[in-house]
Structure formats: structure tokens, C-alpha cells
Amino acid sequence: MRKAFISPTKYVQGENELLNLGFYIKSFGESALVIGNPGDIERVQDKLDKTAERFGITLHLADFGGEATREEVNRLKKLAKEKGTDIIVGVGGGKAIDTSKTVANGHNLIVCPTIAATDAPTSHSAVLYTKDHHFDEYAYFIQSPSVVLMDTTVIAQAPARFLISxxxxxLATYYEARATRRSNSNVNAGLPNGYHTGDTAPAKGTIASITLARACYETVIENGYNAKIACDNNVVTPALENIIEANTLLSGLGFESGGLAAAHAIYNGLTVLDGPHNYFHGEQVAFTTFVQLILENAPNDEVEALLDFNLSVGLPVSLADLDVVEVKYEEILKVAEKACIPEESIHAMPFEVTPESVAQAIIAADAIGRDYKKRKSVK
Ligand SMILES: [Zn+2]
Structure with a gap:
């Protein structure tokens, strides 16, 4: 059986770790193109200046336009050439990092997230958008980033909502990897470069990926609440460090090499509704993970552990929490139909799923979540 596992060459996190950025750049060359939103660069400018001076390297700052488009990628590629460097540093959140991944195209890439809001930084893929912010395509690269550098001091100073998201x-990672393993479905790690041309090479998950996914779950449940409080107060504690690692490294390796299933497919389905648009990816996934547990009729203590956790940190447990006030079956069926298109990861569930069964699970989860919240008398 073919199995695959993919990861960055190096993952490093620590207080003020950005001061060591120059060290990693130096292992590739003398200068780098830094891609980030002006606001994010400003937050770390002082550290960039210090590390450049300390390690004797040149940083060329490229004002990132804000959207991960093919045009922006081409502009930045040209800029890197003009500056005579092929070392790319991505600083900031999702779009700046996805753009830097695409500019680097799998080589000499250092990713420095300034928030820990998703598990995308470690992956060998990026999402590209059109200029008017619509989905364009997924891009896959030959390798994951060379270095993923997490400065915990910077992340502790960002709004806690990112960390909670x-x-x-x-929290989706373990449940989706478990479903993928039960159904013996393929994982993304097996894809070679050129996947989008249809040249697929199926591979299953490894013991490593399911183990990391399980550790991710346990770490989040154990440390999440205390990490939220630490972040609310902009301080770095062991709990916050554990959550930064879980959100980024454990979840990143766990999803890419362990597989996605219902939670992320239903998240994609939610895009047909208006309400959830104002919520971050991870906030919506918090609810769709709960839907997956209802769909697979997971044990009650598992469901309650997830609901208790979500309530403790302020993550959604119902559609109302995502600003979907009126729940109509026809609309929910549209969500479920989108979640069930043939190429969706929902078919990695270890049983047959239909738009009808998914719609009913969404409606049931919503009702259970609202009732649970009332019983726990959380306002
Ligand atoms: Zn995700």
C-alpha cells in the first residue's frame, strides 16, 4: 500500500524568534524578498531590522497588495528577480503566506506567521483568488516551506480571536484523520507537483499522521482555555506555546498527511449561506466539526467534550452562533449538496453520505447545540 507524509524541513517557535530569521536566510544566501501586508510588517519591523543587521543580510520589503492573485504572484516574482534573490520570506496571515508560497514555488521559502489562526502555514499548497476576491485555484508545490518560524511574542500580541479560530x-484535524483512516481514503501528502493537471498518485496516511492528529486534539482540549486567557492578556505561557504548536504544526501535519473528511467539506458548503461570511475559517469549522460528530453518531462524551470546549473559549455550537437565524431545510440542503459534490473530502467518511443525510445532521447539530448552550445557561 502506498503511504505518504509531508512536512516542512524545519519548524521553530519561540519568544522573539524573528530575531533569528537572518540565521535561516543566511543558510540559503545573502538577501531575501519579504512579502507581507504593510500593517503586519510594521508590527515586526524592529525585529526585521535587528536580524538583518546581526546576520549581515539584506531584506527587500515587497508591499503585498492584499490578495493572493496570479497577477500579484507574477509581480513579486519579477521583483525578486530584479533584486537578485530567490529566497522568499512570507510574513503575516493566510493570503500573504499563500502568495509567498506561490512565488517561491517550493524552494527556499521561510514562512513567519504573525497569527495562529489556521493550520495552513506548514502545508505544500496555497489557495489563489481572482482580483475581485473569488476562488481561483489550488496550487500544489513540490515541497512544504523550508522553515516555518513562529514568534510566540508576536502571536501573543495579536487579537485572541485569531488563536481561538x-x-x-x-479540533477538526483528529476527527477528519480518524474518518479518513477508517475509510482507508487517500491523503493530500501523496500528491506530486502537477496534481491539478490530473496527474494523481493516491497515497494513504501513516501512523505518524494519525498520532500527530490525536496529539493535536489532546493538546487543544487540555490547553485551549488557558491559552485564550494568556493571549487575551498578551503574555506567553506554556499553555499558549502548546496551542501555537497544536494550531500550526500538529494540525498542519495532521490534516495534510492524515486527510480531511466531513468537517471541511461542510465548511465549503456553508459558503452558500450569507451569515457565516463574517466568521473566520476556524470559527465555522468549529461548528462543522460538531456536525461531523452528529453525522457519524460519535459517542456522547466526545460530543459533549467538543461542545464544552467550544463554549469555554467562545467558539460556535449552532448556526445561530454563525448569524444564521432562520434555518430552512431547503437552504440547508443546498449547503449539504455543495458539501457532497464528488470531489469533496466528505466522501472520506467511512459510510455513504448523501445531501439529505448531511442536511439532517446539520439541522440536528444546530438544535442540539442550541439546547446544550441553554442547559449550560451560557449567554
Ligand atoms: Zn482548515
Whole structure:
């Protein structure tokens, strides 16, 4: 049986770790193109200046336009050439990092997230958008980033909502990897470069990926609440460090090499509704993970552990929490139909799923979540 596992060459996290960025750049060359939103660069400018000076390297700052488009990628590729460097540093959140991944195209890439809101930084893929912010395509690269560098001090100073959203995304990882393993479905790690041309090479998950996914779950449940409080107060504690690792490294390796299933497919389905648009990826995934548990009729203590956790950190447990106030079956069926298109990861569930069964699970989860919240008398 063919199995695959993919990861960055190096993952490093620590307080003020950005001061060591120059060290990693130096292992590739003398200068780098830094891609980030002006606001994010400003937050770390002082550290960039210090590390450049300390390690004797040149940083070329490329004002990132804000959207991960093919045009922006081409502009930045040209800029890197003009500056005579092929070392790319991505600083900031999802779009700046996805753009930097595409500019680097699998080589000499250092990713420095300034938030821990999703598990995307470690992956060998990126999402590209059109200029008017619509989905364009998934891009896959030959390798994951060379270095993923997490400065915990910077992340502790970002709004806690990002970190909490990252926990929502991270909690999906184990349940989806477990479903993928039960159904013996393929994982993304097996894809070679050129996947989008249809040249697929199926591979299953490894013991490593399911183990990391399980560790991710346990770490989030154990440390999530205390990490939220630490982040609310902009301080770095062991709990916050554990959550940064879980949200980024454990969840990132766990999803890419362990597989996605219902939670992320239903998340994609939610895009047909208006309400959830104002919520982050991980906030929506927090609810769709709960839907997956209802769909697979997971044990009650598992369901309650997830609901208790979501309530403790302020993650959604119902559609109302995602601003979907009126729940109509026909609309929910549209969500479920989108979640069940043939190429969706929902078919990695270890039983047959239909738009009808998914719609009913969404409606049941919503009702259970609202009732649970009332019983726990959380306002
Ligand atoms: Zn996700």
C-alpha cells in the first residue's frame, strides 16, 4: 500500500524568534524578498531590522497588495528577480503566506506567521483568488516551506480571536484523520507537483499522521482555555506555546498527511449561506466539526467534550452562533449538496453520505447545540 507524509524541513517557535530569521536566510544566501501586508510588517519591523543587521543580510520589503492573485504572484516574482534573490520570506496571515508560497514555488521559502489562526502555514499548497476576491485555484508545490518560524511574542500580541479560530480548525484535524483512516481514503501528502493537471498518485496516511492528529486534539482540549486567557492578556505561557504548536504544526501535519473528511467539506458548503461570511475559517469549522460528530453518531462524551470546549473559549455550537437565524431545510440542503459534490473530502467518511443525510445532521447539530448552550445557561 502506498503511504505518504509531508512536512516542512524545519519548524521553530519561540519568544522573539524573528530575531533569528537572518540565521535561516543566511543558510540559503545573502538577501531575501519579504512579502507581507504593510500593517503586519510594521508590527515586526524592529525585529526585521535587528536580524538583518546581526546576520549581515539584506531584506527587500515587497508591499503585498492584499490578495493572493496570479497577477500579484507574477509581480513579486519579477521583483525578486530584479533584486537578485530567490529566497522568499512570507510574513503575516493566510493570503500573504499563500502568495509567498506561490512565488517561491517550493524552494527556499521561510514562512513567519504573525497569527495562529489556521493550520495552513506548514502545508505544500496555497489557495489563489481572482482580483475581485473569488476562488481561483489550488496550487500544489513540490515541497512544504523550508522553515516555518513562529514568534510566540508576536502571536501573543495579536487579537485572541485569531488563536481561538485556529483552535477550531485544529479540533477538526483528529476527527477528519480518524474518518479518513477508517475509510482507508487517500491523503493530500501523496500528491506530486502537477496534481491539478490530473496527474494523481493516491497515497494513504501513516501512523505518524494519525498520532500527530490525536496529539493535536489532546493538546487543544487540555490547553485551549488557558491559552485564550494568556493571549487575551498578551503574555506567553506554556499553555499558549502548546496551542501555537497544536494550531500550526500538529494540525498542519495532521490534516495534510492524515486527510480531511466531513468537517471541511461542510465548511465549503456553508459558503452558500450569507451569515457565516463574517466568521473566520476556524470559527465555522468549529461548528462543522460538531456536525461531523452528529453525522457519524460519535459517542456522547466526545460530543459533549467538543461542545464544552467550544463554549469555554467562545467558539460556535449552532448556526445561530454563525448569524444564521432562520434555518430552512431547503437552504440547508443546498449547503449539504455543495458539501457532497464528488470531489469533496466528505466522501472520506467511512459510510455513504448523501445531501439529505448531511442536511439532517446539520439541522440536528444546530438544535442540539442550541439546547446544550441553554442547559449550560451560557449567554
Ligand atoms: Zn482548515
Amino acid at each position: 485556529g483552535m477550531g480548525d485544529a
